[in-house]
Amino acid sequence: MRITAKQLKQKTKSILDNYQRDQGMLVSILQDIQAEYNYLPKKVLVEVSQALGAPLSQVYSVATFFKAFSLEPRGRHLINVCLGTACHVRGAVRVLEAVERELDIKSSGTTTDLKFTLETVNCVGACALGPIVIIDGEYHGQMKTDKVKALLKNYT
Amino acid sequence: MLGKEQALNRLSSPDELERVRKSIIKQRDPDKPCITICSGTGCHAYGCERVAAAFKQEVKQQGLEAKVDVRTTGCHGFCERGTLVVIKPRNIFYQRVKVDDVPEIISETVLKGNIIDRLLYTDPNTGKKIVYEPEVPFYKKQKRLVFGNNGYIDPTLIDDYLAVGGYAALGKALFKMSPEEVIGEVKKSGLRGRGGGGFPTGIKWEACRRAEGDTKYIICNADEGDPGAYMDRSLIEGNPHSVLEGMIIGAYAVGGHQGYIYIRNEYPLAVRNVQIAIKQAEEYGLLGNNILGSGFDFSVRINRGGGAFVCGESSALMASLEGKVGEPRAKYIHTVERGLWDKPTNLNNVETWANIPLIVNQGADWFAEIGTPGSKGTKIFSLVGKVNNTGLVEVPMGMTLREVIFDLGGGIPKGKKFKGVQTGGPSGGVIPESLLDLPVDFDELTKAGSMMGSGGMIVMDEDNCMVDIAKYFINFLEGESCGKCVPCREGLKRMREILTDITEGRGKEGDIELLERLSTVLIDGSLCALGATAPNPVLTTIRYFRDEYEAHIKDRKCPAGVCKELITYQIIEEKCPGCGLCVKACPTEAITFMGKKKPVILDQEKCIKCGACYDVCKLGAIKVE
Numbered sequence: 048m049r050i051t052a053k054q055l056k057q058k059t060k061s062i063l064d065n066y067q068r069d070q071g072m073l074v075s076i077l078q079d080i081q082a083e084y085n086y087l088p089k090k091v092l093v094e095v096s097q098a099l100g101a102p103l104s105q106v107y108s109v110a111t112f113f114k115a116f117s118l119e120p121r122g123r124h125l126i127n128v129c130l131g132t133a134c135h136v137r138g139a140v141r142v143l144e145a146v147e148r149e150l151d152i153k154s155s156g157t158t159t160d161l162k163f164t165l166e167t168v169n170c171v172g173a174c175a176l177g178p179i180v181i182i183d184g185e186y187h188g189q190m191k192t193d194k195v196k197a198l199l200k201n202y203t
Numbered sequence: 204m205l206g207k208e209q210a211l212n213r214l215s216s217p218d219e220l221e222r223v224r225k226s227i228i229k230q231r232d233p234d235k236p237c238i239t240i241c242s243g244t245g246c247h248a249y250g251c252e253r254v255a256a257a258f259k260q261e262v263k264q265q266g267l268e269a270k271v272d273v274r275t276t277g278c279h280g281f282c283e284r285g286t287l288v289v290i291k292p293r294n295i296f297y298q299r300v301k302v303d304d305v306p307e308i309i310s311e312t313v314l315k316g317n318i319i320d321r322l323l324y325t326d327p328n329t330g331k332k333i334v335y336e337p338e339v340p341f342y343k344k345q346k347r348l349v350f351g352n353n354g355y356i357d358p359t360l361i362d363d364y365l366a367v368g369g370y371a372a373l374g375k376a377l378f379k380m381s382p383e384e385v386i387g388e389v390k391k392s393g394l395r396g397r398g399g400g401g402f403p404t405g406i407k408w409e410a411c412r413r414a415e416g417d418t419k420y421i422i423c424n425a426d427e428g429d430p431g432a433y434m435d436r437s438l439i440e441g442n443p444h445s446v447l448e449g450m451i452i453g454a455y456a457v458g459g460h461q462g463y464i465y466i467r468n469e470y471p472l473a474v475r476n477v478q479i480a481i482k483q484a485e486e487y488g489l490l491g492n493n494i495l496g497s498g499f500d501f502s503v504r505i506n507r508g509g510g511a512f513v514c515g516e517s518s519a520l521m522a523s524l525e526g527k528v529g530e531p532r533a534k535y536i537h538t539v540e541r542g543l544w545d546k547p548t549n550l551n552n553v554e555t556w557a558n559i560p561l562i563v564n565q566g567a568d569w570f571a572e573i574g575t576p577g578s579k580g581t582k583i584f585s586l587v588g589k590v591n592n593t594g595l596v597e598v599p600m601g602m603t604l605r606e607v608i609f610d611l612g613g614g615i616p617k618g619k620k621f622k623g624v625q626t627g628g629p630s631g632g633v634i635p636e637s638l639l640d641l642p643v644d645f646d647e648l649t650k651a652g653s654m655m656g657s658g659g660m661i662v663m664d665e666d667n668c669m670v671d672i673a674k675y676f677i678n679f680l681e682g683e684s685c686g687k688c689v690p691c692r693e694g695l696k697r698m699r700e701i702l703t704d705i706t707e708g709r710g711k712e713g714d715i716e717l718l719e720r721l722s723t724v725l726i727d728g729s730l731c732a733l734g735a736t737a738p739n740p741v742l743t744t745i746r747y748f749r750d751e752y753e754a755h756i757k758d759r760k761c762p763a764g765v766c767k768e769l770i771t772y773q774i775i776e777e778k779c780p781g782c783g784l785c786v787k788a789c790p791t792e793a794i795t796f797m798g799k800k801k802p803v804i805l806d807q808e809k810c811i812k813c814g815a816c817y818d819v820c821k822l823g824a825i826k827v828e
Contacts, residue, residue: 108527115510
């Protein structure tokens with residue numbers, strides 16, 4: 048699914064308009080853009096900076112400061128392994144390592160076929176189900192190393 | 204854009220609010236059975252949406268709409284047992300409810316009044332089944348003043364909040380109290396900030412009111428970044444109007460007209476529920492211009508965070524609200540004087556705001572009777588980790604850790620031994636077994652080297668390594684440090700390196716002392732509380748579990764069997780039937796199948812200590828040494 052340059056411009060414009068081009072809403076604007084394209088393309092950052100009248104360096108610094116943003120294209124499926132304390136004490140690191148081995152990528156990497164991006168999150172607040180793995184927003188609780196392979200098979 | 208739809212049923216006086224409330228209550232039959240389904244994020248992960256849909260469909264199919272209500276509510280707190288279903292008014296409590304159970308619940312319990320045994324909660328201590336929600340030990344000792352309404356209201360319906368007395372405090376504050384009187388009441392109540400610092404709320408408000416300037420801002424900090432804590436999310440997600448009501452009262456008291464809710468983007472359900480709540484409050488004229496006809500204006504807008512822990516710090520949060528990088532600044536001048544856009548700004552945490560309507564409604568004296576001399580009211584804790592009843596508990600300040608963990612939490616799973624409880628998140632510390640009788644309040648926890656924090660309580664058992672826990676938090680904080688000041692940026696890096704060395708068998712004599720010295724530098728020299736409190740996990744684990752550090756350094760051993768470089772996995776031959784499960788699970792082919800009924804052999808050379816065999820073995824035939 049390639050987005051044309053024109054569509055890109057249109058979408059960005061409508062997101063900016065949603066927030067009345069308010070500089071204070073920069074984080075939210077970038078979030079909406081990322082939700083749309085699954086990363087923050089350089090062109091769009093330039094456009095945002097112009098529309099808000101904020102220096103590109105400021106937009107860039109915000110885009111790189113917050114963990115939620117990516118400047119690189121990400122995979123079709125986003126895997127988030129929760130490394131919150133509750134998950135940590137229940138062995139979340141071992142689960143993360145199992146996913147890393149299975150996909151042959153490290154945390155915050157993307158598989159070469161652009162199928163999966165692997166990230167970690169510092170707590171999603173579903174501690175009763177820890178360790179927890181979230182794929183495309185769906186929660187998979189009580190994860191164990193030996194369940195990882197079967198779980199990932201469900202995604203194409 | 205949202206303002207367009209006002210006018211419809213806009214309330215223009217407190218009397219009108221009371222009339223609307225009465226008519227809502229009148230329409231509701233208190234004796235009519237109501238099936239409430241917990242729809243917090245925890246239960247969502249169990250599939251509560253499907254259960255709720257099944258209930259609605261079943262009721263419709265059987266034509267029972269007139270006889271029974273179905274309501275999806277906010278988080279009930281007992282996340283361990285989701286999906287939770289409570290049938291009111293009898294408060295029959297069913298746990299672990301699945302879609303398949305729905306028709307039976309309707310035909311047996313709702314229509315005939317029979318109890319379905321298998322869905323009841325069994326008290327593990329007595330083996331007895333418990334029928335009614337208030338009698339479940341997890342709930343019994345709680346005092347759910349702030350959190351209790353979650354189970355009664357659908358967070359997306361403002362009428363549900365009005366039905367339980369919502370916005371009455373707002374009416375009282377606006378029409379019967381002056382801003383100074385509101386502040387006086389909050390001061391007298393002894394309420395202290397629930398976000399972590401424990402600063403007296405009333406004093407903060409007073410300072411903001413007195414600060415010079417016409418424009419003042421109100422902020423609700425819902426950027427709950429503390430890993431392992433989720434009470435703020437459940438509160439704002441399950442009862443958003445209580446937070447809004449608190450904010451409006453606060454705005455009236457300090458003289459602010461614009462408010463912000465800064466909320467984590469990792470909490471999508473909470474964001475949605477707050478959006479809906481704001482819109483509904485605006486339609487009723489409880490937000491916006493001329494609230495309840497009082498002439499007071501206040502509007503609220505949502506900002507979503509970008510996943511940075513430091514943005515929980517007030518000045519960093521405000522920088523982020525201005526569209527800048529979330530870096531804190533030195534606070535020689537407090538944010539109540541110069542905060543957002545350099546204007547006086549009053550920031551409080553979600554739970555603090557939700558306490559305000561209670562104080563205004565019931566009075567400071569009532570509130571001040573609950574708790575300890577220095578810490579008033581209740582506190583919601585997120586009780587997680589190695590504990591049987593994971594969930595959210597609201598208890599009066601001063602309850603002991605032992606009561607919280609063992610009476611409410613039901614103790615440690617699988618008969619393991621309690622080792623420590625981590626309170627206060629990455630800024631807090633680990634409290635050992637010897638201090639379990641410590642009453643939980645702001646000052647007592649600080650004395651023990653930890654802190655209340657926002658209310659995370661992570662229970663750890665004998666299988667958790669305290670050096671690993673210290674490393675975990677320092678690693679977390681190193682990643683979350685904004686990098687602006689040197690002590691925090693460089694100090695945390697060095698601490699992480701030292702701790703990594705210790706956990707990987709390269710620890711040296713003197714490392715513990717070096718960690719302690721570095722900690723002093725961070726405490727004294729950091730710009731904000733992130734750095735200044737960062738050493739707490741290290742200092743408390745050294746203070747209470749020094750022998751574990753020494754075992755790592757001197758004997759090159761991890762007594763809890765966690766630190767990879769210091770352990771080996773071993774097959775217990777007499778227990779291994781040669782089933783081969785571990786052989787399949789091993790990613791490096793380090794385990795060899797030797798035939799049925801013969802124990803497998805593990806090649807230590809090939810073993811990468813991933814723990815896959817340990818996880819998969821059902822017979823406990825693999826041990827960690």
